[in-house]
Amino acid sequence: MTYSATTLWTIVLILGVGTYLIRFSFLGLVGNRKMPDWVLRHLRYTPVAILPGLVAPLVMWPEATGGEPDAIRFAAAAVTLIVAWWWKNMLAGAGAGAVTLTILVWLAGAT
């Protein structure tokens, strides 16, 4: 890269301040005021509306296979979801998914 040190620091600082303002936005400025019911109703769906979409491309086009859809990783993701949902337990789901991934990768390598 050909940026000067000043430019590099400018980028770091602007990204830092900008990201902070994004994070601060509603939490900081709305503060203690109660938001209208229709807004709160939408906000109740924020985690389930954003976290699945955040990881969906990583499951669909995993880095490990160079972006090719991969049955092993689909299976691991499915096991994770089912176990975590059924037992309402994150660690159980993550553990089951990790074990599934490890075993299937090993089996695929062994054949």
Add this chain to the structure above:
Amino acid sequence: MASTTRNSAFRQGVLAGLPFLLIGVPFAVLFGVVATEAGLNVAQTIGFSLLVIAGASQFTAIQLMTENAPVLIVITAALAVNLRMAMYSASLQPHLGEASFGQRALAAYLNVDASYALGIQKFEEEPDWPVIDKLMYFCGTMLFMFPLWVIGTWVGALTGDALPESLDLDFAMPIMFLALTAPMIKTLAHLAAAITSVIGALLLSFLPSGIGLLIAAMIAMAVGAEIERRRA
């Protein structure tokens, strides 16, 4: 009594945050390696992790900088990746809004994917926790993650060696977030929102990083809220 609860909320947060170190630390080391290889010095690299604290957007910035993209493009693209955090901020407001300005300013600094996801899950489980307990839990999740994110970056920047990827850690991130999200799906409205989010994010993935996800999430929230309204 109150302080006992507070300690316990903090401790619960710390414990809940530990598994996420498995994703965060290797990612931080890798960032240190990639950023210094791209031409940043150690201080600039650490500055990134200390000020931005957002892996995906840090990698986006470095990627564009290795291509010598115009500064405005670097900044816009990297900030776009972080726009989802405005939604995290809005979603945390009903739970943490009563905290003091300084406390909210601190929570905003520590508002990342892992702390948000862990925090909001706990707040939905324990809506009646006093705001200070919610805050303690939220900050607890970052007790190790935040310093190790910075130290990991530093180690990567100094050594230039990424951690071995023999454990398929690339897939640890999806697994952790899927496992965390699945138990939050409690109603048809949640399920519809989650499915909309997945389909939307995949269909809109051709858009610049972060923008597609933001649009997909807004549609998914509307779907969830509308189903709730009609069934109420």
